[in-house]
Amino acid sequence: MGRLATLKEGFRSGKIGVTEYYKDFFSRVRVRNEKLNALLEIFEKDALERAVKFDQSKSTLGNLPLGALPIAIKDMISIRGQELNASSKILKGYRAPRSATVTERLEKDGAIFVGRANCDEFAMGSSNENTSFGPVKNPCALDRTAGGSSGGSAAAVAAELCVGALGTDTGGSIRLPAAFCGITGLKPTYGRVSRSGAIAFASSLDQIGPMADDALDCAHILQSIAGRDPRDATSMPVKTENYIEACKSFSLKGVKIGLPKEYFQKGGVDPEIEKNLQSNLKVLEKEGAIIREASIPHTPYGIAVYYLVATAEAASNLARYDGIRYGKRVEQFKSLKDLIMQTRSEGFGSEVKRRIMLGTFALSSGYYDAYYSKAQFVRSKLQSEFLNAFKEVDLLFTPVAPSTAFKIGEKVNDPLQMYLSDIYTVSINLAGVPAIAFPVGHDSQNLPIGGQFIAPPFAEAKLLGAAAAFERAQPFQRRLAL
Amino acid sequence: MSMSLETVLKTYEPVMGLEVHAQLKTKTKIMSGATNIFGEAPNTAVSTIDTGMPGALPVLNREAVTMAVKTALALECEIQPVSVFSRKHYFYPDLPKGYQISQYDRPYALNGGVTFYLNGEKRRIGLIRIHMEEDAGKNLHFDDRGISLVDLNRSSVPLIEIVSQPDLRSPDEAVAYLKALRLVLRYLDVCEGNLEEGNFRCDANVSLRRHGASKFGTRVELKNINSFRNLERAVTFEMIRQYQVLESGGSVVQETRLWDASQNQSHSMRSKEEAADYRYMPEPDLLPLQLSNQTVSKMKADLPERPIEKMERFIKDYHRTPYDAEVLTASKALADYYEDVAKATGDDQLSSTFIQTNVLAKIANVETDFATFYPDSKALIDLLKLIQGGTLSLNLAKEVFEHMLESKQSAEKIVSEKGLSQVSDDKALLAAIEEVIQGNPRQLAELKSGKDKLFGFFMGQCQKALKGKGHPARLKELLEQKLKS
Numbered sequence: 001m002g003r004l005a006t007l008k009e010g011f012r013s014g015k016i017g018v019t020e021y022y023k024d025f026f027s028r029v030r031v032r033n034e035k036l037n038a039l040l041e042i043f044e045k046d047a048l049e050r051a052v053k054f055d056q057s058k059s060t061l062g063n064l065p066l067g068a069l070p071i072a073i074k075d076m077i078s079i080r081g082q083e084l085n086a087s088s089k090i091l092k093g094y095r096a097p098r099s100a101t102v103t104e105r106l107e108k109d110g111a112i113f114v115g116r117a118n119c120d121e122f123a124m125g126s127s128n129e130n131t132s133f134g135p136v137k138n139p140c141a142l143d144r145t146a147g148g149s150s151g152g153s154a155a156a157v158a159a160e161l162c163v164g165a166l167g168t169d170t171g172g173s174i175r176l177p178a179a180f181c182g183i184t185g186l187k188p189t190y191g192r193v194s195r196s197g198a199i200a201f202a203s204s205l206d207q208i209g210p211m212a213d214d215a216l217d218c219a220h221i222l223q224s225i226a227g228r229d230p231r232d233a234t235s236m237p238v239k240t241e242n243y244i245e246a247c248k249s250f251s252l253k254g255v256k257i258g259l260p261k262e263y264f265q266k267g268g269v270d271p272e273i274e275k276n277l278q279s280n281l282k283v284l285e286k287e288g289a290i291i292r293e294a295s296i297p298h299t300p301y302g303i304a305v306y307y308l309v310a311t312a313e314a315a316s317n318l319a320r321y322d323g324i325r326y327g328k329r330v331e332q333f334k335s336l337k338d339l340i341m342q343t344r345s346e347g348f349g350s351e352v353k354r355r356i357m358l359g360t361f362a363l364s365s366g367y368y369d370a371y372y373s374k375a376q377f378v379r380s381k382l383q384s385e386f387l388n389a390f391k392e393v394d395l396l397f398t399p400v401a402p403s404t405a406f407k408i409g410e411k412v413n414d415p416l417q418m419y420l421s422d423i424y425t426v427s428i429n430l431a432g433v434p435a436i437a438f439p440v441g442h443d444s445q446n447l448p449i450g451g452q453f454i455a456p457p458f459a460e461a462k463l464l465g466a467a468a469a470f471e472r473a474q475p476f477q478r479r480l481a482l
Numbered sequence: 483m484s485m486s487l488e489t490v491l492k493t494y495e496p497v498m499g500l501e502v503h504a505q506l507k508t509k510t511k512i513m514s515g516a517t518n519i520f521g522e523a524p525n526t527a528v529s530t531i532d533t534g535m536p537g538a539l540p541v542l543n544r545e546a547v548t549m550a551v552k553t554a555l556a557l558e559c560e561i562q563p564v565s566v567f568s569r570k571h572y573f574y575p576d577l578p579k580g581y582q583i584s585q586y587d588r589p590y591a592l593n594g595g596v597t598f599y600l601n602g603e604k605r606r607i608g609l610i611r612i613h614m615e616e617d618a619g620k621n622l623h624f625d626d627r628g629i630s631l632v633d634l635n636r637s638s639v640p641l642i643e644i645v646s647q648p649d650l651r652s653p654d655e656a657v658a659y660l661k662a663l664r665l666v667l668r669y670l671d672v673c674e675g676n677l678e679e680g681n682f683r684c685d686a687n688v689s690l691r692r693h694g695a696s697k698f699g700t701r702v703e704l705k706n707i708n709s710f711r712n713l714e715r716a717v718t719f720e721m722i723r724q725y726q727v728l729e730s731g732g733s734v735v736q737e738t739r740l741w742d743a744s745q746n747q748s749h750s751m752r753s754k755e756e757a758a759d760y761r762y763m764p765e766p767d768l769l770p771l772q773l774s775n776q777t778v779s780k781m782k783a784d785l786p787e788r789p790i791e792k793m794e795r796f797i798k799d800y801h802r803t804p805y806d807a808e809v810l811t812a813s814k815a816l817a818d819y820y821e822d823v824a825k826a827t828g829d830d831q832l833s834s835t836f837i838q839t840n841v842l843a844k845i846a847n848v849e850t851d852f853a854t855f856y857p858d859s860k861a862l863i864d865l866l867k868l869i870q871g872g873t874l875s876l877n878l879a880k881e882v883f884e885h886m887l888e889s890k891q892s893a894e895k896i897v898s899e900k901g902l903s904q905v906s907d908d909k910a911l912l913a914a915i916e917e918v919i920q921g922n923p924r925q926l927a928e929l930k931s932g933k934d935k936l937f938g939f940f941m942g943q944c945q946k947a948l949k950g951k952g953h954p955a956r957l958k959e960l961l962e963q964k965l966k967s
Contacts, residue, residue, distance in 0.1 A: 078537050086536070097530055100537060197537040203766035232539050233768050313766060316569055319580020320534040324632065336630075340573050363571075363761035372763065 002213030004069060004163040004220055011054075011061055011068050018061070018068045022051040022112075025070065029114065029161045032482060036137045038146070038155035039115035040075055041083065047112045054110075064110030066224055071111045072162040074119050074153045077208065078197040079103045082113075086199045087131040088121045090347025091327045100197020101232065102166060102208050102225040109224045114162050118152030121349045122318065123168055123201040125149050126176055126421040129412050130351040137408070139480050140182055140447060144405040147177030147421075153211050154181040158478060164212040164221050168198055170205045171306050172400075172425025175437035178211055179400035179450020182439045182478040184467060185211040186218045187425075189457045190432035191236035193222075194229030202313040203234075205306075205429040214476075215438060215467035219243035222460060241461040250465025252287035252473075258294030258393035263424055270403045272443045277399060280440045280451055283474050284397070294393055296385045301378050302427035303419055308362050308375035309430070314352075315359025321347065354415065379430045386431040390456040395466055399424050400437045400450035424452065434460050438467045439476040446479050487653070487718055490725040494690040497698055498650035498717060499610075502663060503641050504673040505617065505681040506549045512616050512640035513540035513583060520679070524622070524633035532619075532637040534578030539767050542567075546614065546640040549672040550590065551773065551781055553642060554612050556666050556788050559594030561778045567614075567765040572758050575632045576619035584615030584643075586762045590771060596646075597790045598662030600655055602804050607659045608647035615641050648687065648698065653714045653721075660684060660713060665789040668849060669814050677709050684713060688720045690728065699724070700734040704748060706741045716741040719748060792817050800830040809838060815852035816845075822859035827866045836866060840883050857886045857893075865893035873903045875954050906953035908960065914947040915940075915957075915964050929965065940965065 010016035026044045033039050047070070054061050054068045061067040073079055075087050078096035080103075085091045099107065107113070120130040128136040128151025136151035138144040139159035146155040150167030154177030157165050167174040169187035178185030186209045193208045200206060210221035223243050229235045259281075264274075281291055323329035323343030330346060333339035348356070362371040389396060401421055411418045428435045433454055440451035451470070455463040490496070508518050514531035530538040554561055568586035594609040619634040644663065650656045664682060667673040674681045684707050689699035704720055707713045719741075724734050738757075739748040787795075789811050796807040796817070811817045819841075824833040841862070845851045852858075857865060865882060868874040874882060874897065885896045897903050905911060918940060919926055929936040940961055945952050 084536065091536065094536070096537075097535060195537075196539050199536045200767075231541060233541050234766075312763060316571060316581055316761075316763060319571060319573065320536070320578060322573060322575070322580060324575045325533060325578060326535070336575065337573075360761065363763055365759045365761070368762075 002163070002217035003160065004212050004217035007069060007163055008067070008220070014058070018051045018054040019048070022048055022070075025114075032139075032159050032161060033115075035142065035482065036139060036146075036155050036159055037134050038118055038136050038152045038159065038161060039072060040085065040087070040118050040133050040152070041116040043082070043113055043115055047114050050112045061110070066106060066220065067110035069111050069164065070114040070162045071106060071221070072115050072117045072153055072156040072165040073103060073113055074117045074150050074165070074167050076119060076123050076168050076199045076201075077103055077166055079113055079116075082116065084116075084199070085132070086122045087119050087133055088348065088352070089132045089328060090321045090343070094327045096197070098197065101194035101229045103197065105224050106166075106221070111224070115156065117150070117156055117165060117167075120149035120151070120173075121352050122199065122314070123149040123170055123173055123206075124314065124351050124355055126172070126418050127406070127408075127411065128152065128177065129408065130349055132349060135408055138180060138405050139482055140478065141405060141445070141481050143407055144447070145180065145408050147180030147401075147405060149173040149177075150185070150211065151177045151180075154178050154183055154185065157181070157183045157211050157213065159480065159482060164210060164217055166208055166221070166225075167211045168201070168206055168208050169429065170201045170310060171429050172422040174209045174211055175400050175425050175435060175450065175452060176421060178437040179439070179448065180405035182448030182476065183211055184214050184218050184436065184438040184471075185209065186222060186436045186460070186464065187428065187434060188222065188226065188460055189434040190429075191234055192238070192434065192458060192460065193225050194232040194235045196229055196231035200313075200317040202310040203317060204313060205310060207429075214471050215436065215464045216244065216247040218436070219247045219464045219468075222464070226460070236458075238458050243461055243464050246461035246465040247468035250462070250469050252284060252289040252466060252469045255289045255395065255466065256292060256393040257284060257289045258292050258389055258396045260294045260296045260299065260389065260396055260398060262296055262299035263398040268402060268423075269399050270443075273399055273402070273404070273449055276441045276443070276449050277451065280397075280470075280474075283470065287469060287473050292393055294389045294396055296382065296389060296427065298378055298382045298385055299427055302382065302430065303423055305375045305378045305382070305430060306422070306426035307358065307419060308371050309379060311355045311359035312362045312372050313359070315356045315363065318348075318352070318356055323347070351415070382427055383431045386427075386433050386454070387456070394455075394462065396454040398452045398454065400452045401425070404443050404445070404447035404449055428454055433457055434463050436463050436467045438471060439478070440470070440474070441476075442479065448476075448478065485722050485726070487721060490690070490721050493692060494721075494725060494728075495693055495695075496651060496717075496721050497648045497689045497691060497701075498656055499646045499648040499687045500650065500656060500660060501646075501685045501687070502644045502660065503683040504553075504644065504667055504675070506546055506640040506642065506672050507674065508543055508545045508549060508640050510543055510545070511638040512543050512546045512614065513638045516638070518639050519635070520681070522635055524631070524635060527635040528637065532578065532634050534580070540583060540765075542768055542771065543640065547771065547773075548781070549640075549670070550612070550614050550642050551778065552670055552785065553667060553672055554591035554594065555778070555782050555785055556670055557591075557594040557596060557609060557612065557644070557663075559591035559609060559612055561773055562588065562590050562592060563773055563775070564588070565590035565613075565771045565773075567768045567771070568762045569765050570760045570762055572760060574618070574621075575630070576621045576634075576637070578619065578634060578637060582616060582618060583765050583768070585613035588770075589613035590773065596659055596663050596666065598658055599793070599804050599808060600658045605655065605658070607649045610645045610647055612642050612644045615643060617641050648689075653717045656686065656717055657710050657714050660710065662789070665812070669786060669789050677707075680708070683708075686713065686717050686720075688717050688724070689734070690721060690724045700736050702734060702736065703738045704741055705738060705751065708743070712741060712743050715743075715746065716748060719746070723748075796820075800824050800834070802830070802834060806834055806838070809842075810834065813848035813852075816848045819852055819859045823862050823866065826863040827870065829866070829870065832866060832869065836862070836879070840880060844887060856890045857883070861886060861892060868893055868897065872906055872953065873897065875904050875951070878902055878904055878951060902951070904951045904953050905948050906956050908956070911944075911948070911952060911957050911960050912964070914944050914952065915961055917947055918943040919964065937961075937965070
């Protein structure tokens with residue numbers, strides 16, 4: 001059982017006192033965070049105050065599904081009154097005037113926010129190195145990246161700085177760091193979780209999702225945050241299911257699992273990952289699953305389509321950071337135009353600027369049809385290919401990334417190589433379907449390997465259930481380098 | 483420019499189209515729950531959405547959509563089952579998100595038209611489209627202190643942009659079109675329609691072509707037109723300006739010009755080359771707007787009578803001239819007022835004349851004043867019935883009307899208190915006639931020797947003797963009999 005479910009049980013039964021737990025907790029968090037740089041801010045004072053209140057009224061603890069559980073929040077998601085930076089200098093000093101729907105719901109369900117998790121600036125990156133506040137280190141190998149963009153959230157879960165975290169996933173930003181750090185992370189269906197109050201990177205791709213030790217722990221968090229929100233027009237009025245129950249009762253027996261052949265091309269993934277996945281298939285078959293070949297023919301265009309759609313939307317979404325109303329503003333300027341240009345030049349990091357320029361170009365008059373329109377066309381192809389695949393199979397199984405965690409600094413100067421880290425995750429965001437990354441083994445260097453299930457829209461219960469079943473069949477032990 | 487428009491019209495035909503922005507009178511803004519209100523302290527009617535805070539998402543206001551659709555239906559547009567919001571990008575401090583949410587390539591309403599009478603002749607100006615969008619905030623410049631501040635109260639106030647076909651051919655027609663359009667919006671109670679306050683804004687596209695030419699000339703867009711008078715002056719100025727350019731062998735440059743009312747001229751704001759690239763893209767935060775046939779049909783069935791329909795009904799049912807009908811339908815409140823009075827008195831003409839000459843003289847704003855105006859229609863009906871019953875002459879009725887305005891009392895009460903009822907008793911009338919004839923022997927002799935004009939003099943004298951209360955028709959009758967004998 002993951003630490004979230006275990007701690008929940010401990011608090012409820014009274015075996016663990018909330019205040020007592022948090023005293024020890026924060027001393028460990030501070031020491032470990034020094035090494036990892038996973039949390040940009042630790043909410044020790046606020047958290048302890050809430051913890052005391054829980055001990056004072058034991059009855060509320062029992063009624064709240066996430067009562068007193070320590071949760072970390074990616075620095076892309078608003079918590080009322082707390083600083084919110086998107087790991088960017090341009091938002092330094094900005095405090096959220098209201099909570100995001102997800103943090104409001106978690107708080108209502110009793111969660112205690114323990115810290116603000118580092119991430120790539122505006123969630124743009126695959127290694128959590130594009131941050132104004134220093135890279136996050138992988139708790140399983142301190143010279144390696146934690147993956148990105150939700151690297152801080154993943155490292156915080158893996159290093160036990162929390163029992164669960166929220167990340168955001170635009171092209172793999174929950175799943176890649178989950179795989180690199182040996183934890184479980186879910187990217188819900190587009191429209192399953194409200195985006196209101198989460199800083200937008202690419203609005204048609206962004207989803208907030210849970211990251212935790214295992215599928216069941218993720219289910220506890222999803223149960224709280226999922227569902228229609230009138231504050232987000234793209235959140236869908238589709239009923240939520242009992243995700244926790246699904247994790248406990250789901251069986252892989254008779255479940256048809258497709259292997260999209262485009263994800264298993266020779267030379268695509270690292271041979272060690274390939275070998276590991278083959279052994280995973282045996283586990284799945286042993287559990288009664290039926291393995292079949294599947295196909296998503298437009299997969300090779302995923303990265304190209306993604307970097308057109310995502311950058312176009314990003315260029316638009318980041319236009320609001322102009323130094324006029326909040327965040328950074330340069331002190332010396334000659335004109336209005338100069339004020340905006342200088343603020344943005346100084347405030348944004350180089351990867352963010354690269355993407356703003358790409359996106360601006362893609363939307364420019366005369367190029368729109370050649371780039372943005374065409375990308376949207378291929379995107380709709382990908383969408384229907386996924387839906388067609390799910391007519392034949394219940395789930396798809398793929399690798400999360402072509403490699404295990406790479407070294408810090410290894411790819412920072414090669415953006416194209418960096419972009420290719422997301423080759424197995426971006427198409428899922430383009431199609432809007434849900435996917436879960438979960439630990440399926442280690443490579444020869446003791447680095448975690450991630451597997452990915454992909455499900456039809458709004459089939460999160462099935463997705464979490466299948467991952468939980470796999471985790472039961474082949475339990476995973478993280479090997480921390482701390 | 484001392485040239486006249488007539489000179490231009492000898493050689494050229496002006497071609498104009500108007501783009502009109504109308505703020506909708508919704509309770510809340512088009513993309514947020516903040517109050518849609520004018521004149522509040524800066525930045526008090528705002529939400530995190532209107533100020534473009536990180537993570538704030540727009541949510542489309544149902545009331546704004548309803549008002550927009552009703553307007554489009556009243557303007558005979560085809561409502562699109564699916565329409566799409568887009569982002570229009572530019573950097574400016576009054577635009578907090580760095581883009582404006584607006585419908586671009588897929589607006590919610592296409593085609594349509596506005597019908598009105600111009601100099602008694604019926605005209606229909608076609609519409610290309612109507613789309614919904616959000617308004618921007620306002621920059622306030624304090625030059626004396628060297629600072630500029632931003633007020634975002636107007637940010638995300640709902641707008642519809644109504645784009646006409648290039649069907650307008652004269653400044654008069656442009657003004658008549660804009661007035662007719664405004665009247666439709668006011669009848670539907672969806673827009674204040676006040677150009678000066680900026681809740682109703684108008685840009686004009688103007689070009690000239692030689693008579694008989696089939697191709698349009700290069701058009702110039704005029705902005706900052708904030709009154710009907712300025713519309714007329716701005717387009718006239720532009721026609722003459724383009725005429726002079728063309729006649730001196732030059733060619734008109736496609737550009738946007740700003741009308742300066744204080745200088746009575748326009749100056750160039752930007753040319754086509756300098757036009758911004760707005761990098762439109764579909765708004766990913768909003769789903770495409772779907773309007774079902776059922777919803778639209780229901781709204782169509784519930785539409786109130788439009789001004790042009792009311793006007794034509796007044797011509798037919800109340801036998802008004804187009805001019806009268808237009809005056810009497812200038813607002814829904816006035817039209818209702820007239821209709822109440824005409825129906826109750828059964829005298830279309832008397833009601834029309836009395837309202838136009840007396841009531842309208844006291845009404846400054848036909849939209850708002852009727853709500854508190856006295857005599858209200860019921861009180862006026864009572865007054866007019868006193869004329870019909872012979873108690874009051876028209877002149878006396880006017881006098882009573884003035885008293886009613888002042889004292890807010892009923893006509894009957896004023897008549898009885900002030901003794902204003904007219905004298906129609908033959909005995910009293912004959913006594914007065916007798917007195918006047920006795921007192922003016924010289925005039926009587928002149929009249930009898932053929933100076934017919936003096937009849938008026940005798941009428942006047944008689945009324946004077948009767949303190950103006952003599953029943954005019956009866957008095958005339960009796961006086962004629964008396965003088966003949």
